[in-house]
Every structure is written in structure tokens, then in C-alpha cells.
Amino acid sequence: MRKVLTLAGGGLLAVAVAWTAVALVSGGGTGAAAPATAPVPATATITRQDLVDTKTVDGSLTYSGERRLSTDASGTVTWVATEGAVVRRGRPLLEVDRKPVVLMYGKLPLYRELRQGIPDGPDVEQLERNLKALGYGDYLTVDDHFSYSTSLVVKKWQDDQGLPETGRVDAAQVVFLPAAARVTEAGAQVGAKTGPGRQVLTVSGVRRLVHVDLDTDDQALARKGAKVSVELPGGERSAGRITSVGTVAKRSGSGQGQDGSTTIDVDITLNRAPKSRLDQAPVEVELDGEPRRDVLAVPVEALLALREGGFGVEVVEGNATRIVVVETGAFGSGLVEVKGDGLSEGMKVGVPAS
Structure with a gap:
């Protein structure tokens, strides 16, 4: 993968030392005219132009919205969805004592038993909407009231699922998630005991995204809505857009003392689905900062x-x-912004021979 030099001191120092010995400069800032220790092998022209600060950072190709799931089901796990499987509405995530725990769509978690006689609420409407979508209750009114008709529809659904026909729904039978879920990790193994509140699965959404733990020193390069370029596994390239920039810094690395760096979360949505189906596959992301207008620029190797x-x-x-x-500024496309006494557009500067 192509590596892009940045304005970190170590990166530019490596370029500078690569083609010239360390220079001796007087404190006046412009240096004295003197014969070079060796003929200048090649020159480049100082240009005046707009320059965009660019940096390539590491990221990972992953899935959106990872979360851990628990249920109120109690007993022995007799079946569990495999890692990588996509579970959609009405399908089981796992079975406990051969009774399914079924996925339904909704933003509200199932925080109470849904049954006839409970106070009206949006969780009731959420359940009824799912039953309707699954083909139950053609004449069921979808509202926030759990009626006698609702209990009859629930019993029909329970009969088809092999669940006790109680007319009541609780968190031992149903898990509500916003959309279809991809199983990231099976926390419960077949044959294991489970109980209320115990983690059974880790799931994510099915939408692919690129995640970057971005060093806080580079946070100016991450602007929500900004376009980026991503190099994916196998050399595939894709354009994308920053959709989320974290507001809380976290310490990476060792996490102890002062050794770890501080990062923020950056999520990127790709313009097209990648060919790779791997989760957590390494990628490289090219970020562009705000353009610098009408600046003097030289090739970075001239430093x-x-x-x-x-x-x-x-x-x-x-x-x-x-x-x-010179004082360096923005870097992009192999050029670096420079400021120095007496520098002007059109001057020639030494560069290593190609």
C-alpha cells in the first residue's frame, strides 16, 4: 500500500536526511551564499497554489452498530446462530430448551411483559407492527393498546413458534433491535446454561463501514460529511464520506501511564459495497484537511x-x-507549504536526482 508522508517531524526528517547532509545555517534565517559541497543534482520550481493538507491513516473495515445481547430466557442453550449469520425479523437468534428467542424490529427494548390489561404504550404498538409484518392479524389494529384481539394474535404466533400459548410476550421470547442483525460473536455455546441478564450474543448491523481510531492531533482532518479515499483489502479503492466523528477522546496503546496515544472514533460510509466480506480487515484512509489558499509550495523532498x-x-x-x-505548513500531493525570508514564486530549489 502507498505510504504518504505527513508533517510529523520524523517523516520530514527522514526525507531531508535521505538526500543531503545536515546543513549549517546562521541565525539570520536566509543563510549566507556559499558554494555547495556538491553540485545540485536537480532543481524544482517554487510554485504558488492552493494546497490541501493530506494524511493517510490506518483503519478497519467492519460493520455498524455492534452491541451485546442478553435475554431473560433460562435453561440450556440448544441452538445458536453461527458467527457471520444475518438474522432478520421473525427468525430466532438462539434457542433455550428448544424454545426460540426471536428477533423483532424496534428501537425500544422489551422492558416489561406485554399482555392484556397493561397500560398503553409505544412498546405495544411496536409488537403489533411486527406481528402484522410477519403476516399475523390481518384485522389487527396497530396501536398502543394491548387488546383481546392482540392476545389472540400473539397466541397464534406462539403456536407457530413452538412457544407456550400464553398470549403474553416477554424478554425470554423476543429481542427488539432496530433492524436485521449480523452475529459477530456467539457468547453462549450449545449445551451451556444461560439465565436472565446473561450475555448470549454480540451482534452488529449489516451495513459495512470503515472505522478509524484517529489521533487527536489529527482531528482537524476529520470533518463530518467530508469526502475520503479508502484503500481496501486486495488493493481495491473506494470513495467514501465521514458520517460520524467522536466527541470523547480515549486512550489507546497500553492504557497505563503516559505511553498510550489519545484517539477519537471516526466512522466512514463507503459509496459502494466492498468486495471483501472480512470483518476487521485493515484498510488505509486518505483524509483531506481544509485547503490552504495561495501558498508557496515545494516538493517535500526539497526540504x-x-x-x-x-x-x-x-x-x-x-x-x-x-x-x-523555512516554516512548513500544509502537505498534500507530494508538496509542502513553505514560508521563508526572500522566497518567491518561480525560484529554483535543489531536489535529489530522480
Whole structure:
């Protein structure tokens, strides 16, 4: 995969040292005109243009909305959906004592038993909407009231599922999730005992996305809605857009002391479905910052590492050269923004021979 140099000191220092010895520069900032220790092998022209700060960061190709599931079912796990399986409305996530725990769609968790006589509520409407979608109760009114008709429809559904025909629904029978779920990890194994509140599955949504743990030093590069380019497994490339930028920093690395870096979560939606079906596959994401308008730019390889620290460029004027101390700015497309005394558009600077 292509590696992009950034404005981190180590990256530019490596470029500078790669083609020239460390330069000696006087404190005046422009350096004294002096013969070069060796002929300048090649030159590049200082240009004035817009420049976009670009950086490539590591990410992972994954699935949206991972969460851990528990149920109120109690007994022995007799079947569980396999990792990677997609479970849709009306299908079981697992079976306990050969009784299914069924997925239904909805934003509200099943926080109470749904039965005739309970106060009206949106959770009742959520259940009725699912029963209707599954083909039960052609004449059932979908509202927030659990009626006698609702209990009859529930009994019919329970009979088809092999559940006790009680006319009541609780969290031992149903799990509500916003949409279809992909099984990421089976926390409960066949033959294991389970009980109320015990984690049984880890699931996610079925939508693919790219996740980046972005160093907080680079958070200016992550703007919600910004376009990005992603290199996927196998060399496949895809355009995408940043859909979520975290607002809480977290410590990565060791997590102890001061060794770990601090990151924020960044999620990216791809413009088209990737060919790879792997979960947590490594990818590279090219982020673009805000454009820098009308700046002086040179190829990044024109930078020289200075003994005193920082960078300079070797200005070529006829047969003479001089070192000019520069302040670097945005980096993009192999160019870097520079500011320095006496620098102007059209000047020539030394670069390593190609």
C-alpha cells in the first residue's frame, strides 16, 4: 500500500536526511551564499497554489452498530446462530430448551411483559407492527393498546413458534433491535446454561463501514460529511464520506501511564459495497484537511534537515546556492507549504536526482 508522508517531524526528517547532509545555517534565517559541497543534482520550481493538507491513516473495515445481547430466557442453550449469520425479523437468534428467542424490529427494548390489561404504550404498538409484518392479524389494529384481539394474535404466533400459548410476550421470547442483525460473536455455546441478564450474543448491523481510531492531533482532518479515499483489502479503492466523528477522546496503546496515544472514533460510509466480506480487515484512509489558499509550495523532498532543528531549502541562483530556513505548513500531493525570508514564486530549489 502507498505510504504518504505527513508533517510529523520524523517523516520530514527522514526525507531531508535521505538526500543531503545536515546543513549549517546562521541565525539570520536566509543563510549566507556559499558554494555547495556538491553540485545540485536537480532543481524544482517554487510554485504558488492552493494546497490541501493530506494524511493517510490506518483503519478497519467492519460493520455498524455492534452491541451485546442478553435475554431473560433460562435453561440450556440448544441452538445458536453461527458467527457471520444475518438474522432478520421473525427468525430466532438462539434457542433455550428448544424454545426460540426471536428477533423483532424496534428501537425500544422489551422492558416489561406485554399482555392484556397493561397500560398503553409505544412498546405495544411496536409488537403489533411486527406481528402484522410477519403476516399475523390481518384485522389487527396497530396501536398502543394491548387488546383481546392482540392476545389472540400473539397466541397464534406462539403456536407457530413452538412457544407456550400464553398470549403474553416477554424478554425470554423476543429481542427488539432496530433492524436485521449480523452475529459477530456467539457468547453462549450449545449445551451451556444461560439465565436472565446473561450475555448470549454480540451482534452488529449489516451495513459495512470503515472505522478509524484517529489521533487527536489529527482531528482537524476529520470533518463530518467530508469526502475520503479508502484503500481496501486486495488493493481495491473506494470513495467514501465521514458520517460520524467522536466527541470523547480515549486512550489507546497500553492504557497505563503516559505511553498510550489519545484517539477519537471516526466512522466512514463507503459509496459502494466492498468486495471483501472480512470483518476487521485493515484498510488505509486518505483524509483531506481544509485547503490552504495561495501558498508557496515545494516538493517535500526539497526540504533539508537543519542541525539546529527545523527545515530549510537550498535556493539555486545560477551557479550559486544558499540555504533558507523555512516554516512548513500544509502537505498534500507530494508538496509542502513553505514560508521563508526572500522566497518567491518561480525560484529554483535543489531536489535529489530522480
